[in-house]
Each structure stands twice: as structure tokens, then as C-alpha cells.
Amino acid sequence: MEKITTDLSSLQVEDDSTADRKLLIAVDFGTTFSGVAWAQTRRPDVQSVIIQWPDATTGGLEGVSSDKVPTELRYEHGECKWGFQVDDYGLRHQWFKLDLDPSQSRGISDLSRQFPDQHALPPGYSASSEKLCTDYLAALRKHTEEVLKFKLPSSIIRSTPIEYIITVPAVWSDSAQAKTRACAEAAGMGRSLQIISEPEAAAIYALHAMDPHSIQIGDTFVLCDAGGGTVDLISYTVAELKPILKVAEAATGSGRLCGSxxxxxxxxxxxxxxxxxxxxxxxxxxxxxxxxxxxxxxxxxxxxxxxxxxxxxxxxxxxxxxxxxxxxxxxxxxxxxxxxDPVVEEVVALVRGQITATNKKVKAVLMVGGFGQNAYLREQVRVAIDPAIEVMQPPNGWTAVVRGALMKGLSQLEPDTERVKVASRSARKHYGTEIMSKYDSTKHRKDTSWWDDYDGELKVFDMSWFITKGSPVTEDRAFIRKYHKVWKVSDGPRQTVAQDILMYADPDDTGAPIYKDGADVKHLARLTADLSCIPVGELTQKMGKDGQMYYVIYYEIEMTYHSAETKYALVYKSVKYASVTAEYV
CATH class of the missing domain: 3.90.640 (Actin; Chain A, domain 4)
Incomplete structure (x- = not known):
């Protein structure tokens, strides 16, 4: 079983003397094309998209002028060619980003089976998806930093910390998010990396680009990010207009492999x-x-x-x-x-499905992404939905994701720059952990119960769901749940406390199960805190019903949900342990 381990202590946004002056670089790591935008926190109003890329002949900074660069690789004679350096002839690595998340059924859509690319190397050929992603992101980072040397004084380059933002699809699994982070870190993008959902980033830009006088509280918008490989959708309802535009997710994101x-x-x-x-x-x-x-x-x-x-x-x-x-x-x-028509029909079906999922009166469908700018697709969407719903193509639609990601990243470091805020999101799955509970004959099976010597009563192991699918979540506050563990003093003090985080995808909305022993309840992560530094004398001891002494550890799990990742912490006696790790499986 493959595991991705993330040190949660590295996921905290820095809050030090350098925080007021940083270079922020946003990367739209796309399936077929990728884009980069950058800005300085001292000049957040000046935001630039990189349009200069090396090609097969020049190898320098200015071979091709384009808003984006192909997400392609070829290894030749020990050299890694990337982007426009990969010519049109011969085999190349394509679509390798999608192999970070093999759980997505959209990766084997009818279109991809019927119309394979004759020039694409098969997944895993000569290199793993992680190596391909890391090599590509490393090339993208090196080129970006070379470009910046010609855009900014050398004194600023030397003295200003760089922070990266990277985008992922809305339906990316937790494991794929962790893999994306690991690849970006290995590519040299640092450990204070922000990860943002692609359609959320696009929505932030698209809503910001709209005429503010045309937006009212209660308006619901469907964002369709139609790119080269994937089409991602998400919906938002306007919650507030002033002092900034605040929106809440109206339906969970959806997507499929049906791009241009x-x-x-x-x-x-x-x-x-x-x-x-x-x-x-x-x-x-x-x-x-x-x-x-x-x-x-x-x-x-x-x-x-x-x-x-x-x-x-x-x-x-x-x-x-x-x-x-x-x-x-x-x-x-x-x-x-x-x-x-075969491609457009799939996109139209996704748009109609997202409109239905909002269960609200939708004001407009916002089309972004390269394919989202296509005139025929726009008209086919228009005729397939309610005539009262506008179909709009915001300006700079091909780079909407990277522009929105940069805006989101700047607002994290400079809150005064925030113009559009996602106030709450809709949870994609149920998240919880298994706990020890008192046996209740009205909901528990008797064959799952056992006798607890400490409390002197029947107990069961069942699920404690701290968030359920569809519930609104916000990154402004953490979800906190209190737990405790008990073991005999005669067994000696424990060195660690561990807690498994489980998830449950409920396709039929039948509710989360009581027990974890179901096919759809999956192990997501394990949190482990090192307690060896705590003196044994400070551990709480209590006498059990059986007359024996027990150690009792009371602790909390703190969960914070962000655009495209979840951060966990284990808190013991008000101390948040920096050694906590999450293993994604």
C-alpha cells in the first residue's frame, strides 16, 4: 500500500518579519497546458502572467510567446525536454498529472478509451507519475525564476522570500493532493506551499472580473472550467456584497475527462x-x-x-x-x-448536472479555460439550459485559474487585497474517526460489544463523524473534537498517541455508517504525536472499576479545511505537537 507522509508542522503559513515582503508565484499545473503568474506582496496590484517559454531551437527564455506552456516531457540522451521544447514528432509523456489520482473514474472515460493519443507514452513508461510531475514542475520553477531575474532588480531577488501556490482539480482525492504537494516540494517550490482548487481559483477571478453592479445577494453562478484534458465545475451563491464579495458553495464540485x-x-x-x-x-x-x-x-x-x-x-x-x-x-x-459533438455533449451534461445539483435558481454559467472560450461550446450550452440563465465568457478565460490562484494567495498574505472570498464550502465526503463508545442496544449490534474493565461496562468501537458530506465548512475556524485513550499503568507509559482519520464517500446519500467495517469507509490518514518528552509524573492516572490504576490521556484533534487540502493537528494539554504527521493511503 502506497503511503504519502506529510509533516503537518510544515503546512503553517509563516508569520514572521519577512511576511510583509514576499514574491508570490502561482502555478496552474494543468493536464495539457500549465500557466504561471506572479506578484510582490509590496505591489499586489501589479500581477503578471509569464508568456515567454523556451522552445526546441532557442533553448532560452524567449522561444515562444504564449499565455501557457504544454504539460509535456520527453527524455532524450539524458536531458529532460519540457513544454515547447518537445516537438510534434515522436512519443512524449502527456497527461501524467492525472496519474497522481488513479481513483478518479473520469480518467477512463469513454472518450479516452475510444480516442487514445497516438504520440503519448503509456502511464508509468520509463518513469513514475511522481517523477514526471516533479521533473516538469522543477523545469517550470527554474524557468520562472530565470524570467524574474529579468523583471526585477537583483537586490529584490536576493532578499525577498518566494512562496508558491499550486492548483489541483476540484475532485482531487486527499492522497492526490498530498502527492501534488510532495512533487512540488521535491521540485524546489518550498514547504510553505498553498494548494488551491482549480475551479475555485477560476471563480475568484471570474467573479472579480464581472460588473459588480450586476451581482446581487442570493445570485447563484455555475463555474465551468473547460480545459484541454479535464472539465471541472463548481457553483457559488453570493452571500455578501460589501466590504468584499463573499460566496458560499451551492453544490459540490464535479468533473470529467472531456476537454478539447x-x-x-x-x-x-x-x-x-x-x-x-x-x-x-x-x-x-x-x-x-x-x-x-x-x-x-x-x-x-x-x-x-x-x-x-x-x-x-x-x-x-x-x-x-x-x-x-x-x-x-x-x-x-x-x-x-x-x-x-461527442465532446460537447459530455460538457453540456456536466453543466446541466451542476445546475440541477445547486437546487437553486442559477443566474449565469461562467465559461473559463481554453475550451471554455470556444464559440460552438458556448452556444451548445446556451441552447441546452434554461433561457433565463446567461452563458458568459469572462476576459482572460484561458488564464483564469492561475490569475485567481494568485489573487487567493495574495489575500492569504495581505488580507487587505482580498476582493472575492469563498466564505464556506460544501464537504465532499464524511470525515471521522473510530472511537470507543458505551454500548447502546438501540443502535449497536450485540456481537460487536465487549467488556471494558476500566469503566466496568459494555463498550463498542464505532464511528465519530466530525463532518458529514454536504455540510458547510470554512477555513476561518477549525473543527475540534475531544478524545481520550486509556491503558494500564502496569503496561508502562506510551511514547506516542495515534489516531486514524477515516473518510466515507456516500454516493447514494444514505448517511454515514455506524461502524467502519464497510467497503466504502476508507482509511485516509494516521495522526501521530510524540509524547516521549512528557515526564511520566505528569501523566494523569485514575483507578478503574476493576481496582487497577490506568493512564488516561485526554487530547483533541483539530481539523482545518482549506480550498484543496485539510490540515490536521493533535493537541495535548493545550500543546499542538509539531511532530504530528499524516499518512495518506
Missing amino acids: TFLNRIFQKFIVDKLSLNEEWDEEVVEDAMKRFDLVTKKAFRGGANEEFIIPVPGLADDPSQGVRRGKFKMSGADVKKIF
Whole structure:
């Protein structure tokens, strides 16, 4: 069983003399493309997106100008090529971020089975997903810090601490969040790393970009972040307007693997099936055709059956029956529509499902992400939902996630800069721990009971759920639960106190179970506190009903829920132990 161990003492936001002056770098670690934005806490109003990337020929800082860089890797002769350095020919590592969370069923969607990428290396080929993610993030970090050397005086670079923010999908598991953190730390992004949900970051930016006069308390918005690989959705209801815009989650996030890359894959199959029998056919024809489709055709398509698009197929012999003439292939709007519709239908279904899940009157659907800017997708969403619901595409939609992540990170360090705040979120699962309880014949099975010598009564081990699915949670306050452990003095003092954290995903909303011995109750983390430094004489001793002396340890578990991670602490006699760790399984 794979375990990811996180030292919880490293998860605390610094509060020292340097906190008023930091460089904050946000990373939108995407499935197909990634983006970076940065700002200084001394100048939070000046926020920049990096648009300079090295390519295969220059290897420097300014090879390609783009708002984002491909999330791709290739290892050649001991060298790690990344982003635009990976050319269009040959195999490469793609989509490796998704392998951090194999539990997501969306990773084996019908689209990914039907239309595999012919150039993608299989998962785990020559390198683990953790190594691929670490190498990619390390390359992204090094490039970003090189760019900053040309944007800021060297004195600021030398004297200003850097903090990173990284984004993850809304439906990322706790284990995947921990793996993402571990990869980012190994890539040199530091231990005071913030992790933020992608659609939440996008929503913060999109709501900030809207006309404030058009927003009223009670308005509900669905945010659709449609990217290259994944489509993530989340919904918010406006709770307050002043002094800042506060929103509460209206429904838990949803998502699926149905992004715009599948358009390219379907097109590739289409062009191969259509033209591969041409006697001059070769691999370069596919690459040139796909480039044109990706950069021009799929952006220009509006849904009209009478539209026509020219696809370059250099070198192919003229074939009027196939629409090939002078190295060009004429493609009809009807053909393009057939390519779009399988992907668009999945996105539309997600949007409709999210609207239904809010159980509220939705004012608007906000479309962000690269695919979210597509005109045909926008119109198909519009016709598929209630006409009273607006479909909007905020400005800078492709970089909405990284811009919102930077805004969120700045507000953590400089609260005066906060303009949009997620006041509460809806818990994705039930979270709890197993405790020892007094046997109750009305709810416990008799065969699970046992006699407790200390209390002199029947006891059972059952679940204490400190948060239930759908409950509102906020990062402004911690959830605290009190527990105790008992053992005989004759057994000697214990060196540690440990507590297992369990989670339960309730797909049918039948309520959390009483016992942990169910298929859907899973072990999430183990908290361990080192108590060896406490003198034995300070441990509480009590006499049990059986006349023997027992050590009794009273402690608390403190849980704080953030955008895309949960922080745990074990507190004993008002001391929060820095040695507490969480093992994610």
C-alpha cells in the first residue's frame, strides 16, 4: 500500500518579519497546458502572467510567446525536454498529472478509451507519475525564476522570500493532493506551499472580473472550467456584497475527462481514416493537418453545416473524390460538427448536472479555460439550459485559474487585497474517526460489544463523524473534537498517541455508517504525536472499576479545511505537537 507522509508542522503559513515582503508565484499545473503568474506582496496590484517559454531551437527564455506552456516531457540522451521544447514528432509523456489520482473514474472515460493519443507514452513508461510531475514542475520553477531575474532588480531577488501556490482539480482525492504537494516540494517550490482548487481559483477571478453592479445577494453562478484534458465545475451563491464579495458553495464540485484535446484526437482518427490510403501519405501529413486543426479550425468553427475549412496535407496526390487538391483538403462544417459533438455533449451534461445539483435558481454559467472560450461550446450550452440563465465568457478565460490562484494567495498574505472570498464550502465526503463508545442496544449490534474493565461496562468501537458530506465548512475556524485513550499503568507509559482519520464517500446519500467495517469507509490518514518528552509524573492516572490504576490521556484533534487540502493537528494539554504527521493511503 502506497503511503504519502506529510509533516503537518510544515503546512503553517509563516508569520514572521519577512511576511510583509514576499514574491508570490502561482502555478496552474494543468493536464495539457500549465500557466504561471506572479506578484510582490509590496505591489499586489501589479500581477503578471509569464508568456515567454523556451522552445526546441532557442533553448532560452524567449522561444515562444504564449499565455501557457504544454504539460509535456520527453527524455532524450539524458536531458529532460519540457513544454515547447518537445516537438510534434515522436512519443512524449502527456497527461501524467492525472496519474497522481488513479481513483478518479473520469480518467477512463469513454472518450479516452475510444480516442487514445497516438504520440503519448503509456502511464508509468520509463518513469513514475511522481517523477514526471516533479521533473516538469522543477523545469517550470527554474524557468520562472530565470524570467524574474529579468523583471526585477537583483537586490529584490536576493532578499525577498518566494512562496508558491499550486492548483489541483476540484475532485482531487486527499492522497492526490498530498502527492501534488510532495512533487512540488521535491521540485524546489518550498514547504510553505498553498494548494488551491482549480475551479475555485477560476471563480475568484471570474467573479472579480464581472460588473459588480450586476451581482446581487442570493445570485447563484455555475463555474465551468473547460480545459484541454479535464472539465471541472463548481457553483457559488453570493452571500455578501460589501466590504468584499463573499460566496458560499451551492453544490459540490464535479468533473470529467472531456476537454478539447479530445477534439484533436477525434480529428486525427478522422483524417487518418479519410486519407491514409493516398499513395503519398506519411506521418508529416498528419502533423501538419493537426496543427492547422488545433490552431485555426477548432477555434473558428461556429457550428454551421455550410462552413468550409482548408486543411493542409502537403505532398498528397490530388484526389477530387476525397476533396484533396494542390496539397489541401477541404473539410465541411458538417464534418467538424461530428468531431465536436461527442465532446460537447459530455460538457453540456456536466453543466446541466451542476445546475440541477445547486437546487437553486442559477443566474449565469461562467465559461473559463481554453475550451471554455470556444464559440460552438458556448452556444451548445446556451441552447441546452434554461433561457433565463446567461452563458458568459469572462476576459482572460484561458488564464483564469492561475490569475485567481494568485489573487487567493495574495489575500492569504495581505488580507487587505482580498476582493472575492469563498466564505464556506460544501464537504465532499464524511470525515471521522473510530472511537470507543458505551454500548447502546438501540443502535449497536450485540456481537460487536465487549467488556471494558476500566469503566466496568459494555463498550463498542464505532464511528465519530466530525463532518458529514454536504455540510458547510470554512477555513476561518477549525473543527475540534475531544478524545481520550486509556491503558494500564502496569503496561508502562506510551511514547506516542495515534489516531486514524477515516473518510466515507456516500454516493447514494444514505448517511454515514455506524461502524467502519464497510467497503466504502476508507482509511485516509494516521495522526501521530510524540509524547516521549512528557515526564511520566505528569501523566494523569485514575483507578478503574476493576481496582487497577490506568493512564488516561485526554487530547483533541483539530481539523482545518482549506480550498484543496485539510490540515490536521493533535493537541495535548493545550500543546499542538509539531511532530504530528499524516499518512495518506
